[in-house]
Amino acid sequence: xxxxxxxxxxxxxxxxxxxxxxxxxxxxxxxxxxxxxxxxxxxxxxxxxxxxxxxxxxxxxxxxxxxxxxxxxxxxxxxxxxxxxxxxxxxxxxxxxxxxxxxxxxxxxxxxxxxxxxxxxxxxxxxxxxxxxxxxxxxxxxxxxxxxxxxxxxxxxxxxxxxxxxxxxxxxxxxxxxxxxxxxxxxxxxxxxxxxxxxxxxxxxxxxxxxxxxxxxxxxxxxxxxxxxxxxxxxxxxxxxxxxxxxxxxxxxxxxxxxxxxxxxxxxxxxxxxxxxxxxxxxxxxxxxxxxxxxxxxxxxxxxxxxxxxxxxxxxxxxxxxxxxxxxxxxxxxxxxxxxxxxxxxxxxxxxxxxxxxxxxxxxxxxxxxxxxxxxxxxxxxxxxxxxxxxxxxxxxxxxxxxxxxxxxxxxxxxxxxxxxxxxxxxxxxxxxxxxxxxxxxxxxxxxxxxxxxxxxxxxxxxxxxxxxxxxxxxxxxxxxxxxxxxxxxxxxxxxxxxxxxxxxxxxxxxxxxxxxxxxxxxxxxxxxxxxxxxxxxxxxxxxxxxxxxxxxxxxxxxxxxxxxxxxxxxxxxxxxxxxxxxxxxxxxxxxxxxxxxxxxxxxxxxxxxxxxxxxxxxxxxxxxxxxxxxxxxxxxxxxxxxxxxxxxxxxxxxxxxxxxxxxxxxxxxxxxxxxxxxxxxxxxxxxxxxxxxxxxxxxxxxxxxxxxxxxxxxxxxxxxxxxxxxxxxxxxxxxxxxxxxxxxxxxxxxxxxxxxxxxxxxxxxxxxxxxxxxxxxxxxxxxxxxxxxxxxxxxxxxxxxxxxxxxxxxxxxxxxxxxxxxxxxxxxxxxxxxxxxxxxxxxxxxxxxxxxxxxxxxxxxxxxxxxxxxxxxxxxxxxxxxxxx
RNA sequence: GCCGGGGUGGCGGAAUGGUAGACGCGGCGGUCUCAAACACCGUUGGCAGCGAUGUCGUGCGGGUUCGAGUCCCGCCCCCGGCACCA
Numbered sequence: 001x002x003x004x005x006x007x008x009x010x011x012x013x014x015x016x017x018x019x020x021x022x023x024x025x026x027x028x029x030x031x032x033x034x035x036x037x038x039x040x041x042x043x044x045x046x047x048x049x050x051x052x053x054x055x056x057x058x059x060x061x062x063x064x065x066x067x068x069x070x071x072x073x074x075x076x077x078x079x080x081x082x083x084x085x086x087x088x089x090x091x092x093x094x095x096x097x098x099x100x101x102x103x104x105x106x107x108x109x110x111x112x113x114x115x116x117x118x119x120x121x122x123x124x125x126x127x128x129x130x131x132x133x134x135x136x137x138x139x140x141x142x143x144x145x146x147x148x149x150x151x152x153x154x155x156x157x158x159x160x161x162x163x164x165x166x167x168x169x170x171x172x173x174x175x176x177x178x179x180x181x182x183x184x185x186x187x188x189x190x191x192x193x194x195x196x197x198x199x200x201x202x203x204x205x206x207x208x209x210x211x212x213x214x215x216x217x218x219x220x221x222x223x224x225x226x227x228x229x230x231x232x233x234x235x236x237x238x239x240x241x242x243x244x245x246x247x248x249x250x251x252x253x254x255x256x257x258x259x260x261x262x263x264x265x266x267x268x269x270x271x272x273x274x275x276x277x278x279x280x281x282x283x284x285x286x287x288x289x290x291x292x293x294x295x296x297x298x299x300x301x302x303x304x305x306x307x308x309x310x311x312x313x314x315x316x317x318x319x320x321x322x323x324x325x326x327x328x329x330x331x332x333x334x335x336x337x338x339x340x341x342x343x344x345x346x347x348x349x350x351x352x353x354x355x356x357x358x359x360x361x362x363x364x365x366x367x368x369x370x371x372x373x374x375x376x377x378x379x380x381x382x383x384x385x386x387x388x389x390x391x392x393x394x395x396x397x398x399x400x401x402x403x404x405x406x407x408x409x410x411x412x413x414x415x416x417x418x419x420x421x422x423x424x425x426x427x428x429x430x431x432x433x434x435x436x437x438x439x440x441x442x443x444x445x446x447x448x449x450x451x452x453x454x455x456x457x458x459x460x461x462x463x464x465x466x467x468x469x470x471x472x473x474x475x476x477x478x479x480x481x482x483x484x485x486x487x488x489x490x491x492x493x494x495x496x497x498x499x500x501x502x503x504x505x506x507x508x509x510x511x512x513x514x515x516x517x518x519x520x521x522x523x524x525x526x527x528x529x530x531x532x533x534x535x536x537x538x539x540x541x542x543x544x545x546x547x548x549x550x551x552x553x554x555x556x557x558x559x560x561x562x563x564x565x566x567x568x569x570x571x572x573x574x575x576x577x578x579x580x581x582x583x584x585x586x587x588x589x590x591x592x593x594x595x596x597x598x599x600x601x602x603x604x605x606x607x608x609x610x611x612x613x614x615x616x617x618x619x620x621x622x623x624x625x626x627x628x629x630x631x632x633x634x635x636x637x638x639x640x641x642x643x644x645x646x647x648x649x650x651x652x653x654x655x656x657x658x659x660x661x662x663x664x665x666x667x668x669x670x671x672x673x674x675x676x677x678x679x680x681x682x683x684x685x686x687x688x689x690x691x692x693x694x695x696x697x698x699x700x701x702x703x704x705x706x707x708x709x710x711x712x713x714x715x716x717x718x719x720x721x722x723x724x725x726x727x728x729x730x731x732x733x734x735x736x737x738x739x740x741x742x743x744x745x746x747x748x749x750x751x752x753x754x755x756x757x758x759x760x761x762x763x764x765x766x767x768x769x770x771x772x773x774x775x776x777x778x779x780x781x782x783x784x785x786x787x788x789x790x791x792x793x794x795x796x797x798x799x800x801x802x803x804x805x806x807x808x809x810x811x812x813x814x815x816x817x818x819x820x821x822x823x824x825x826x827x828x829x830x831x832x833x834x835x836x837x838x839x840x841x842x843x844x845x846x847x848x849x850x851x852x853x854x855x856x857x858x859x860x861x862x863x864x865x866x867x868x869x870x871x872x873x874x875x876x877x878x879x880x881x882x883x884x885x886x
Numbered sequence: 887g888c889c890g891g892g893g894u895g896g897c898g899g900a901a902u903g904g905u906a907g908a909c910g911c912g913g914c915g916g917u918c919u920c921a922a923a924c925a926c927c928g929u930u931g932g933c934a935g936c937g938a939u940g941u942c943g944u945g946c947g948g949g950u951u952c953g954a955g956u957c958c959c960g961c962c963c964c965c966g967g968c969a970c971c972a
Contacts, residue, residue: 004925214891216967219889372970672899678898680911683910683911754908831952834904872952874953
């Protein structure tokens with residue numbers, strides 16, 4: 001065996017042998033516990049993997065490898081999220097067909113993953129663009145449709161003018177398309193939606209039962225945005241000053257004018273209803289159309305102008321931070337149902353049509369936005385809540401969730417909580433309104449006007465009625481065409497392909513296919529289920545296979561999918577659960593987000609005439625340029641690795657220069673798993689050195705190795721050295737096991753380094769007792785096995801060096817024994833008044849009295865006790881003695 | 887503004903309320919070498935001291951405790967997310 005870490009000399013051979021042996025095939029043995037370890041479904045980009053991507057693949061691999069050695073049935077699959085915009089855009093850019101391009105990129109990803117020894121079962125792999133897979137995506141679409149959860153309807157949707165398709169709300173960040181960065185436009189076109197809002201409450205509640213990072217859960221809670229309140233009706237009258245003169249009535253029918261006008265408002269603060277001094281409608285609110293008919297021409301002109309301006313404004317302008325409030329008086333008055341007070345009704349764009357009822361009761365005394373508006377239009381501000389027991393009110397506006405009501409008639413002195421309960425009841429009793437829960441979550445817009453996606457299995461008859469494609473006609477194949485660029489007219493390129501569009505309906509008449517495709521997030525919402533049963537030709541998956549593997553025990557990926565993929569996948573799982581197809585309510589029991597890997601990236605200050613883009617802090621330059629420029633002109637920053645930034649380190653380079661195991665261990669060791677990393681290649685020196693020392697140690701020790709050690713070790717009389725060796729070994733096993741389980745991979749690697757240092761310090765004795773030889777045998781074998789999840793190539797090299805056949809992955813994880821791991825000597829810290837003054841070695845388990853006696857006997861302690869009186873002595877068994885004196 | 891996560895040596899970081907800085911990188915000194923690289927050995931928080939040792943030290947200010955990086959209160963700063971959601 002090698003006695004130095006020369007990766008090129010042995011790592012490729014081990015990878016070949018693993019492949020030869022089909023080592024990573026999923027094995028199911030009855031009676032064993034299962035472990036499903038999964039990485040996020042990657043889109044295989046043409047740039048290939050960077051060492052940044054390896055930062056989730058390596059830890060997942062390590063934990064899966066350990067679980068397999070511990071006797072679990074392990075499912076550790078990988079596939080590719082091939083459908084969707086990124087793939088299609090890249091294909092257009094390179095003037096290629098997405099299908100063959102993706103094939104090539106996926107193969108490259110796979111070769112890179114293999115290069116660093118990730119133990120994926122590739123036999124189960126698929127791409128979301130494989131007809132065998134998307135057949136079942138369509139099948140699940142139909143299931144949603146049949147359950148009333150997929151529907152096509154007219155809506156104001158987000159149109160991305162660059163990618164020429166609509167986008168889901170989740171894909172729009174602050175008015176811009178998340179991917180293209182374009183300002184989204186509003187379009188009123190019919191689109192397919194999944195009714196995820198039907199599941200809002202369950203998606204919220206079940207977050208409590210899963211082990212996810214608190215931040216991600218919180219983001220989902222915010223996105224779902226539940227709020228409790230009261231929705232009630234307000235009647236509208238027209239202010240006499242603004243009323244439309246009788247003589248103008250002309251063609252208007254009397255009944256129309258006599259029909260009572262009203263609108264509904266939603267509030268979470270019904271307790272502040274006595275503080276309502278005006279109401280605000282969203283400009284798009286339908287009741288405004290009715291008001292328009294009844295007000296005079298001056299009002300009408302103002303309202304029309306404001307509505308027009310609001311319609312033309314983009315979302316990003318309308319929602320710009322710090323924008324001044326604006327609105328116009330409608331001339332209508334709304335009647336406060338509790339006080340019968342008439343307050344003016346405005347339209348203003350700070351009220352959104354899409355949330356609640358699109359109308360609010362404004363309480364400027366206790367709401368910042370309403371206050372700002374009231375200031376501008378000189379409206380009354382009325383405090384109705386006071387802090388309990390305070391003499392003076394804080395400056396208005398203030399928002400208090402605790403306090404008592406004032407200026408509120410019969411409710412004066414009532415607490416906020418009581419008032420909310422009583423008023424909610426009052427509205428319900430009087431049938432003016434009811435308590436209601438509102439969600440910010442909107443339905444999931446899933447149709448896309450693009451070619452490279454899963455076709456929607458729907459056909460329209462000549463009246464335009466939708467029907468699903470029969471199961472035996474699935475999949476609806478995506479036609480293979482030369483030209484697939486987006487049309488840009490709001491239809492998919494498929495709409496222009498007659499042979500695709502023209503079909504017959506179920507009753508044999510002429511029909512028309514749906515030509516939009518499903519957004520990529522639909523395809524990735526169930527792939528983890530297909531991995532359980534990837535070869536099934538009759539079903540998306542069998543209930544038994546899903547019951548065997550689900551839920552995913554450990555799901556690893558970046559935090560950027562916090563509310564998209566992770567919310568959609570939870571939704572689909574719940575629908576499939578309701579349909580009785582899946583045994584779990586939540587797909588991902590434990591979620592972990594890896595930290596980002598940042599590359600050292602050179603920038604320079606902009607020169608005269610150069611402008612920085614939004615959010616840019618300098619002009620990106622190449623490494624070559626950075627070397628030429630004077631050092632003071634170059635600004636180095638740590639920036640997420642990406643091809644466009646030119647700061648990528650590939651695993652291929654790292655393996656070439658340092659070795660696959662050195663890379664793997666460095667990925668684990670460099671920082672806590674969830675923290676971002678400033679990447680430097682030099683860091684791999686440390687892990688490569690450690691691997692060299694490990695190989696050297698095993699190579700030296702194998703002469704003493706006795707393969708039958710485990711049969712004899714407990715009967716051989718232990719001596720001092722054998723006990724010390726075994727203590728190191730058993731402490732290592734326990735530490736490694738718990739560290740890997742709790743995703744503390746950096747301390748797992750550190751523990752192996754510490755153990756190796758201890759072994760090296762002990763050294764192999766020239767004259768070795770039987771007990772020592774057996775202890776070393778245990779140490780050599782256990783160390784090798786513990787190393788295996790992190791550095792499998794090296795571990796297998798050592799394993800063979802020790803005379804074993806086969807692979808460490810197939811060996812049994814060593815069992816740690818707590819009594820062998822326990823120290824027999826302890827170091828007692830001795831403090832005087834909390835300050836460390838001495839340390840004393842004592843036998844483990846020494847009684848408190850002995851510890852106190854030894855502590856007080858210490859010269860160093862005595863020197864700090866002269867002239868003072870001992871007040872108290874605190875003894876922590878096995879740890880410390882603190883002498884309190886004054 | 888709101889929500890979440892963080893601030894520990896030159897750097898990455900470790901530490902169930904109990905010896906702060908494990909482990910590694912880098913630095914320094916040495917061995918090997920004609921020399922260098924590699925490797926190996928030693929050393930490495932600041933200040934004072936030849937030294938034993940003393941003293942300061944986990945973002946800042948308070949508090950609880952025999953004892954606080956860790957718990958509580960009030961701030962400051964950094965990162966991520968949301969942002970007129972009534």
